[in-house]
Amino acid sequence: MKNPKEGGACWRCRRFVAEEDNFCRFCGSHLTHFPWYYQHWGILVLTFFALGPFSLALAWRSPVISKASKWAYTALAALMTYELVMGCIRVYQLLNNAAAGLLQGQLPAGL
Numbered sequence: 180m181k182n183p184k185e186g187g188a189c190w191r192c193r194r195f196v197a198e199e200d201n202f203c204r205f206c207g208s209h210l211t212h213f214p215w216y217y218q219h220w221g222i223l224v225l226t227f228f229a230l231g232p233f234s235l236a237l238a239w240r241s242p243v244i245s246k247a248s249k250w251a252y253t254a255l256a257a258l259m260t261y262e263l264v265m266g267c268i269r270v271y272q273l274l275n276n277a278a279a280g281l282l283q284g285q286l287p288a289g290l
């Protein structure tokens with residue numbers, strides 16, 4: 180975990196913080212403990228159960244997650260979104276073909 184004090188700036192408001200500060204003097208953010216939704220497990224839980232690819236906004240704001248991990252999350256979200264869209268297109272085509280067959284009096288394949 181990277182300490183936000185190393186850069187000398189608050190992770191939230193980007194203003195200067197002294198090394199002995201535990202809270203930002205400007206925005207009041209804790210400088211050593213971060214909300215659960217900025218942790219790796221929080222990002223994953225929110226991605227799979229609530230926000231989907233929109234959780235990337237939290238991942239990129241997180242002071243805990245490294246730059247490489249942020250790019251990994253972004254690539255994973257892009258891949259999963261692509262697969263989801265392609266899956267929806269395949270289901271649409273399958274249903275469309277089945278409906279066209281039904282209109283011509285044929286049973287869909289597999290029935």
Ligand SMILES: [Zn+2]
Nearest residue numbers: 189192203206
């Ligand atoms: Zn601050």
